Amino acid sequence: MxxxxxxxxxxxxxxxxxxxxxxxxxxxxxxVLVGRWWLRVTDARRARLVASARPWLVQLVAGDDEDPxxxxxxxxxxxxxxxxxxxxTVAMLGKVRGEARTAVVGLLERxxxxxxxxxxxxxxxxVVRARSAHLLGAVGGPGTTAQLVRLLGDRDLExxxxxxxxxxxxxxxxxxxxxxxxxxxxPPLPHHLVMAALRQIGPAAVPPLLAAVDRADDLVRAQVxxxxxxxxxxxxxxxxxxxxxxxxxxxxxxxxxxxLGRIGAPVSVDDVIAATSAREPLALRVTAAxxxxxxxxxxxxxxxxxxVGDPVHWVAHTAAASLAAIRPDGVAALTRLAGRSGSAAxxxxxxLVAANAKRLLATVRP
Amino acid sequence: xxxxxxxxxxxxxxxxxxxxxxxxxNTSYLGLILLAVREFRRHLRRRPYAGFDxxxxxxxxxxxxxxMPAHNEEATIVESVNAMLALRHPLFEVVVVDDGSTDGxxxxxxxxxxxxxxPRVVPDDVPTRGAITAVHAPPAAVPLVVVRxxxxxxxxxxxxxxNVAVQPLVCMVDADSLLDPxxxxxxxxxxxxxxxxxxxxxxxVRAVNDSTVVAGRVxxxxxxxxxxxxxxxxEYLRAFLLGRSGWSALNAxxxxxGAFGLFRRDVLVETGGLDVDTIGEDAELVVRxxxxxxxxxxxxxxxxxxxxxxWTEVPESLRVLGRQRRRWSxxxxxxxWKHRRMIGNPAYGxxxxxxxxxxxxxxxxxxxxxxxxxxxxxxGLLLGAVDWAFAVLFFLVALGYGVALSxxxxxxEEYSxxxxxxxxxxxxxxxxxxxxxxxxxxxxxxxxxxxxxxxxRGGKAEWGRMTRVGFASAEPAGGPVPGSGPVTHPxxxxxxxR
Numbered sequence: 001m002x003x004x005x006x007x008x009x010x011x012x013x014x015x016x017x018x019x020x021x022x023x024x025x026x027x028x029x030x031x032v033l034v035g036r037w038w039l040r041v042t043d044a045r046r047a048r049l050v051a052s053a054r055p056w057l058v059q060l061v062a063g064d065d066e067d068p069x070x071x072x073x074x075x076x077x078x079x080x081x082x083x084x085x086x087x088x089t090v091a092m093l094g095k096v097r098g099e100a101r102t103a104v105v106g107l108l109e110r111x112x113x114x115x116x117x118x119x120x121x122x123x124x125x126x127v128v129r130a131r132s133a134h135l136l137g138a139v140g141g142p143g144t145t146a147q148l149v150r151l152l153g154d155r156d157l158e159x160x161x162x163x164x165x166x167x168x169x170x171x172x173x174x175x176x177x178x179x180x181x182x183x184x185x186x187p188p189l190p191h192h193l194v195m196a197a198l199r200q201i202g203p204a205a206v207p208p209l210l211a212a213v214d215r216a217d218d219l220v221r222a223q224v225x226x227x228x229x230x231x232x233x234x235x236x237x238x239x240x241x242x243x244x245x246x247x248x249x250x251x252x253x254x255x256x257x258x259x260l261g262r263i264g265a266p267v268s269v270d271d272v273i274a275a276t277s278a279r280e281p282l283a284l285r286v287t288a289a290x291x292x293x294x295x296x297x298x299x300x301x302x303x304x305x306x307x308v309g310d311p312v313h314w315v316a317h318t319a320a321a322s323l324a325a326i327r328p329d330g331v332a333a334l335t336r337l338a339g340r341s342g343s344a345a346x347x348x349x350x351x352l353v354a355a356n357a358k359r360l361l362a363t364v365r366p
Numbered sequence: 367x368x369x370x371x372x373x374x375x376x377x378x379x380x381x382x383x384x385x386x387x388x389x390x391x392n393t394s395y396l397g398l399i400l401l402a403v404r405e406f407r408r409h410l411r412r413r414p415y416a417g418f419d420x421x422x423x424x425x426x427x428x429x430x431x432x433x434m435p436a437h438n439e440e441a442t443i444v445e446s447v448n449a450m451l452a453l454r455h456p457l458f459e460v461v462v463v464d465d466g467s468t469d470g471x472x473x474x475x476x477x478x479x480x481x482x483x484x485p486r487v488v489p490d491d492v493p494t495r496g497a498i499t500a501v502h503a504p505p506a507a508v509p510l511v512v513v514r515x516x517x518x519x520x521x522x523x524x525x526x527x528x529n530v531a532v533q534p535l536v537c538m539v540d541a542d543s544l545l546d547p548x549x550x551x552x553x554x555x556x557x558x559x560x561x562x563x564x565x566x567x568x569x570x571v572r573a574v575n576d577s578t579v580v581a582g583r584v585x586x587x588x589x590x591x592x593x594x595x596x597x598x599x600x601e602y603l604r605a606f607l608l609g610r611s612g613w614s615a616l617n618a619x620x621x622x623x624g625a626f627g628l629f630r631r632d633v634l635v636e637t638g639g640l641d642v643d644t645i646g647e648d649a650e651l652v653v654r655x656x657x658x659x660x661x662x663x664x665x666x667x668x669x670x671x672x673x674x675x676x677w678t679e680v681p682e683s684l685r686v687l688g689r690q691r692r693r694w695s696x697x698x699x700x701x702x703w704k705h706r707r708m709i710g711n712p713a714y715g716x717x718x719x720x721x722x723x724x725x726x727x728x729x730x731x732x733x734x735x736x737x738x739x740x741x742x743x744x745x746g747l748l749l750g751a752v753d754w755a756f757a758v759l760f761f762l763v764a765l766g767y768g769v770a771l772s773x774x775x776x777x778x779e780e781y782s783x784x785x786x787x788x789x790x791x792x793x794x795x796x797x798x799x800x801x802x803x804x805x806x807x808x809x810x811x812x813x814x815x816x817x818x819x820x821x822x823r824g825g826k827a828e829w830g831r832m833t834r835v836g837f838a839s840a841e842p843a844g845g846p847v848p849g850s851g852p853v854t855h856p857x858x859x860x861x862x863x864r
Binding site: 168 | 491773780
């Protein structure tokens, strides 16, 4: 045995360390237990408060006529109960229509929720701003669009996203220009949300979109093309055809082809057919082949039938699927191909089987 | 100075080194947990207006192909597929890849879904091992494809699924996983929020042992009955949920669990899919993604989504768990060796400068240091070279900090997702937070060390596999399934040399 050479640890230090550690561990264990207790208590209290007023709320949305007694009861519930009930009420807004919706909006207005939301969009807290935007999008009303448009420039991405969704729900044509500008700004708004909102707004979104088709940024032009397709404005097909023909960006041409397929404009068939040429980029060829199926033009059938024999898998696969969508000529061409041998036959067989399954799916999906 | 003095000095220095290492290791974890707390706070606050309903109706929401590789999963496959088919998403398909099962995996699927063979041309976009023998689909309106192929391993089965997938996003899930109903919408959401940059997202994996499952849904979550599984519940919580959330906040997430990960199909194809020769194929894929993206100067993100959850059975026997941890450790070593050029390399951003060095120092080498420290302490005490007070301090710091870390994880869970609602579950979790640091941790260190040795020795990789006996269902989904029923026996390892 040798004498210890390790730095001798002071006994007092050891005791202090042990006590500190014990205190920390106990504190953490207590935090877990207190957290559980607190959550249970608050959940139970919230459930109790909601349960006390929910029957009136259900009565309000279920009643054929607005029952003034029910409304007055809900207007008169104490602030604590309303705080618990308000999220339930707001959630109900998305599930009801017509008179029931009007009744719920009226209740929210009388309880001051809408007014609070109008003030809330100016608050420092991003959570409050987002929550307020969400409520304003659900209730609508005078001045709401302007407040939400202002939030498109919010410093917080989440708030901006909620504002876009809210504007989409309102589908107010007044917001179209601001939403299109949202695609152009840096950093931009979430594109897919903006495009979904523009789709909900509909034809009123077309003028600001057309004003942005010649922006220098490839991505912006691509999104504009996509949005035009989603809006479904047939009159914009010539613009999209030009984009498909001459734009230097493959992404823009690809989205223009997809948009033309969505719109279903017969004027574009020849240009979409041209985009399937072997000289074109692969992604564009695949998208154009898909668009031809959506367009459903009979004169695309021979082109698609040729493409089913393309050596590139995804071109052949997409062309076969598109043929299956063109009835009856496309299906007839597929049937002829399926009877032959080689990869074209296998693609044709697959497409015929998939088309049957797809038809079945369409009958059960909403 | 005698030789004994020199040995003693070395032992003492080693002990101080190990002590400092433990402090640094646990402090790193604490830092990751704090980052995770910030992420959770943001996630929970946005939950009321997350916009899942809009995502469901948005025509631009990207379609998802859910790929489920299955090898001898007869007991749970029907319930798992039913659960996948019931997920909320506007456009998705389920691709089951039966990787040469020798049990009734395919037969139960065929009987339940009325599968028929269909013609299918499958591209070879990513490499696979083992030829496809047939492709089946139900004649009814169900978006399901079942691919039968020769046994080629999990990575190869996943690659086959990628080839078969027709949607732009590919979700890889284990055949024994159950997903929460909104799980697909949630993990796909970052792709919509930031479509130009997000290339992959990872979801949380939690233990489902002994919880009640009805129609493929976890309806009542309980702590497992065995202490081994209970320990893994806390371990998964600390290391997977909190650790990965922390890395995601640093844009340095390098592990997306193979049990629940979503990838852009085009990027998977460009990078060659999963490596069929690596054990830790899920981690290898993500590290390779980071490497490829940086090498091609593409700014991209891999995002971790803390909720909803994929539920999976965790091993309930030491033998199975030991094999699993050996495999993980060997896989990690192989991934780090393969991508050693990235370690500490600023060209790879936070992945190169933070995540990979962390994995080398605190994951790969942790069992070496931990066991070395234990041995050094014991030898030091036996030789009388180490002061007993130092030994106690060492023990307190190593054990106490570990317990504190687990308790912090429980606190975070309690104030954020609080999935386990019962007081008994909470009491069990508190006990586990302490006992996992005594015995379990050291045991896993031994297994991980063996995995590291396996990696150093090389040789053929041996796959361990749990034999599933089914979820603890209140009732079977869609009629009786052979072998389904409550989990009553721990899984057994069936060596599956691939």
